[in-house]
Amino acid sequence: MTATGGQPTGPETGTAAGLPLPEARRRLAFDIAGIVVSSGAFGVVFGLAAQKAGYSLVETIAMSTIVFAGASQFAAVGLVVAATPWPAIVLVTGLLNSRHALYSAALAPWLRGVSWRERAAMAHVLTDEAFALTINHFSRLGRADPTGYWIAAIGSTFIPWNVATILGFLLGGAVVSPQSIGIDVVFPAAMAGLAVGLITGRRALVAAAVAVVVSVVVAIAWDPRAAAVVGGLVGPLVGLAVPGPAEPIETPETLAAHPESAGHDAGVGVAP
């Protein structure tokens, strides 16, 4: 994959700013390894749940390839079993997946040098995991790496999720519960660990802490489906209000003007 357009994301051959590309990609590969376990385990569970709910194999595969959003796929299984009308299922899907707009907006400044067509394709595989891995990878690298995005999105989630979905459907009752072997903690632990890698100053720390409190309160007092979105919106607002020097914003322009500022958090990676 190559970047095209007026503001390229830079050659993918390494950079003096941030980590060198091979080192950044090595760390990305370690990060992906942990996520694959989580994606695979829950893909199996989804396949099993879909089979129990009466989905055919084709329908199950269609859900995992076309929708490709775990929470809404699980929700749909329950709603289909309850004979919920399609419009209601679609509405729930839209609400559950609204958080992806935040991911997309946060990645947009990094990927603006990528062609429109490639960004349109990238959007389909943008998940919680893809965002978490990619934003850490770009931060460590100090610039965008479109190929790294594809490696993260497809390697960590799309392939494992879809292969596991089929396995879960076909294996049926032979599937072991993720809870029984502790794999259910991989997703929250991975999200927390990747958040730590992005905390580079007081503002980010406050944004994350406020997001935790707000999301928990919203989940209990209002709706757990809205919790992450509200936390993700409110946290950064409070973070911005924290006095102190603004954290550098790494864009192609700022990197060109101050390359020494890039990768300021390169030492706060999450892989060995």
Place this chain on the structure above:
Amino acid sequence: MNVGLVGLAVVMGAVTYPWRAVPLLAPGIERLPPPVLAYLRLVGPAILAALAATNTFITTDTSGTASFHVGIEWLAVGLCIAIVAWRRNLFLGLIVAVVVAAVARQAGLA
């Protein structure tokens, strides 16, 4: 083989894709003012922390009612955070988290 739900998958995909694509494809994203870019930079740690928190501290019953949850997941996720902060190694953190949760459950401690 039944394929009726393929249509539902297409419609669900159709309502999901715009959330993923519109900000990424919107023209003028490169002209956003610095405060907006600063805000977007904080979205990453905030929403990842929120996802971690809701998947650690919250349980939802079959009726959809959420409640505060205290369990071994706290220790597992906390250890992962500590390892990432200390060793900068997510993979090791995830292994420790899984082992702690699995052993505690097998031992009947959680």
